[in-house]
Amino acid sequence: MKRPLLFTVYGMFTLLFLLFFWYYGIRGSGQDDWNESSSGLSGDIEEKYVMVTFQSDIDYWRSIMKGFEDAAQEINVSVDFRGATRYDPDEEITVLEQVIARKPAGIAVTAINPQALNGAIDKGVQAGIPIVLFDSGAPESSAYAFLGTDNVKAGAQAAREMSRLLNGSGAVAVITQPNQLNHQERTKGFQDMISKAFPNIRIVEVADGKGDLEASAQAAKRIVKEHPEVDGFFATQANGGVGIGQAMKDLGLAGKKVIIGFDTDKGTLDLVKDGTINATLAQGTWNMGYWSLMDLFHLHHGIVQPNSRGPNGSPPVPPYTDTGITVVSRVNVEQYYAR
């Protein structure tokens, strides 16, 4: 009579407490608030991914940055942009080393030249920071991936377009930046394709435009003066194309010389639109930025090819991503303006 009553009271009390405990201790401690369905990849806003560029004032980077930002927005992480203001390898090394010192979640870097950054990149990778290269690579560095245009292919594409526009014969000049790998490759691709497929086209000169509008215009004017027979120009860089166009306009030769530019900045597009530049090659710049961040995110979170550890492991992420190239002419130029 007494025991059962005691045990009943104990039992009820314990049951109440367990209910309470369930309510406050266990229930809901796992689930997140706002019933946010964290579907898909999602990082933390504290993760900071940094993009390092050189000559950071050029507009070319803008749409790569946009891709980088869009990816960050998508997976909820932070991004930052750093860069050498000038065309100066030492400055970029300094900037990159400063960024590495702050231990970001990942770094996307574009190499000012194929060798200069190798030391800094290797240092960063050794410190455990995922680093990928975009736009212009450094093949001997230990960066995990390169995302950018296959520049040899782009050069070849330009050569084919040039041949088409010149009906297979003529003299052409190339204005490039000789000490930057991507420009070297574009020039090489162009030259190889011409000599291989189009024997009637002659390359009169490969000039240095220094990546600058004025310098390229000067170079173009000089070439026209030295080689009046020249029929076409291929600029491996945006400012080069605009510079040549500007020069042709100044010389009153606009529309009379075939110009193939590179990239789709506003100036180039405007010149394509008015016919000064016959065609330009659009790179997948947004893709470079977007997929760079994705690669970095995957590397940072270890979502990689399983057997990729150790020095002889397979590449954790695709080591080489071709972001594609498109020929932009008057036909499709409208598409490349911002909307």
Next chain:
Amino acid sequence: MAQTEPRRNSLLRRMKFGNQPIRYKLLFHFLMIAIIPSLVLGVMTDWVVNRIIERQMNENTLQLIAKVNKSLEFYIGSVQNTTYLLAYNPQVRAFLTDSRPSVQTRSEALAFMRGFSTLQTEIAGMMIVKSDGDYLSNDMYARTPGDLTLEMWYREAVRSKGIFRVLGHPNKRNVTTHANYKDSEVVSAVRAILDPDTQKVLGVVLIDLKLRVIVETSQDVRLGKTGVLMVMDEKGEPIFVPRQLGFQKIPLPWLDNQPSGEFVETVNGRKLQFIFRKTSFSDWATIGVFPTDRSSPEVRQIRLYVGTFVFIVGLLGITASFALSHSISRPIYRLMAFMQRAESGDLQIRFWGGGMDEIGMLGRSYNRMLVKINELLQFTEKQERQKREAELRILQAQIKPHFLYNTLDTIQWMARKQDAADVAEMAEALARLFRIGLSKGNEYIPLAEEFDHVRSYLQIQKQRYQDKLKFTLDLDPSIAHLPVLKVVLQPIVENAIYHGIKERRGPGRITVSGGRQDGRVVLKVADDGAGMDEWTLQRLRARLAAPSREARTEAAGTVDAGEPVETAGSAETAVPGYGLSNIQARLQLTYGAENSGITIESRKGEGTVVTLVYPAREEERPWPHGK
């Protein structure tokens, strides 16, 4: 109805607290004392702590929001500075003042502007629009060739007269950024550049700030575990609202024009708490949003601790209550059980146990009371007995047998003197009959005396029946001294006279004989009277076989007197049962059913023989019998 009413009443009465067992009352009170204070304490602690934590969290949130506002202000401030820097730049100024700026001026101004995008990556694009519609930008351009000075934002800047204005998200403007930023991804700011002398508007600087900066700043802040931040401009338009909130804007009146504060509103069926603070710069409101249906983890944790504390206290309280109520009620129950036993008649038990406390004292008092009761009972019993003995003595004194004998002797002598020999003889026989019948109260007498008794009786009857009755007594002298239950023969002889000889036509003879056979005494009373038919004999034998109850009770009472067992005119006169079964019972009670008994032989018209058998013993008391 009438029947169930009282029952319900009684049930109610039993359920009433006052009628509960004392143990439950104690238990109930102790439990109340143990649990209610701890519950109250728990609830109060919970309440107070919740209030304090909530206040602190609100303050904390306001501080965090202030911090966020500060960094927002910092970004916007730097954008503002940029507009001034642009305005002070000689190339830009030249562009704005020259009616036809040279290419050189343009490119130098553009180069200067380009520098900002390097240093301030939070700027999505910037544009300088001259009052004549010409514009300068690296990364922005008019979507269609239209006059930009007619745009809303331009006019807004002009209206503000050189004051920096943040406009929020661009809305349907004819300007786009080259990198294709959507309207929702940027916040635009404008400032008109005035001619210092004429205060005429030379142009307007338009700068797009990336929303990402604001998003990162506000998402970087964790409001507890559950809150999120949203930013709203002064018109109530959303600058940044996290997707998970599920709504885009809240009505501006909710902010009540206060610089900061908090309120609770229901949005989309969900009750939410809002804590806001406006930026001093742009009158934007940074708002922290919290769901109210979930308490913060700190509160939950404290609640858990308090709950555990109350549980432990309650558990101890229950244990203590049970122990206490039990320790008080158990001695009372024991005392009660003891009293109930005493009540049901066991006055010899005593209450053991119970220490020096009240219960023990009660028990001892009760013990003393029981002792007193016992003494009283014994006293009254003794008194009763003495009273009865006294009465008996008086009674005995009244019937002195000697007085009777002496009287009979006197009658005998008087009869002799007057030569009435038969009267003398009869008086003598009667005197002998009485003497032997009483025999000083002894239960056993020698057989010889029993025979004398029967002889005296027959002599008296002989006077009555004269020649009709003849008798013979024949006792084996070797057993004459053996004891016999007194007055066992006389009733049988009486039966033989009344049912045998009296019913018979002509004189009859009764023969009483005594002898020894197989160590047993055999007494026979034979008559040559009327006898019995078979049916009567069977009934008589059946009655003798079961002399038990009625005979036994009668044996104790009436047989001693030696009177005739059958009263005349009784219904049972035909069956001489009672006398016989009385004797049967006395024999069997004395000697045992297997050693003694009465047998009857009879035949109608020829007579009856009644035989008594019992063990022959020298001692007077063959069986230690009775109490």
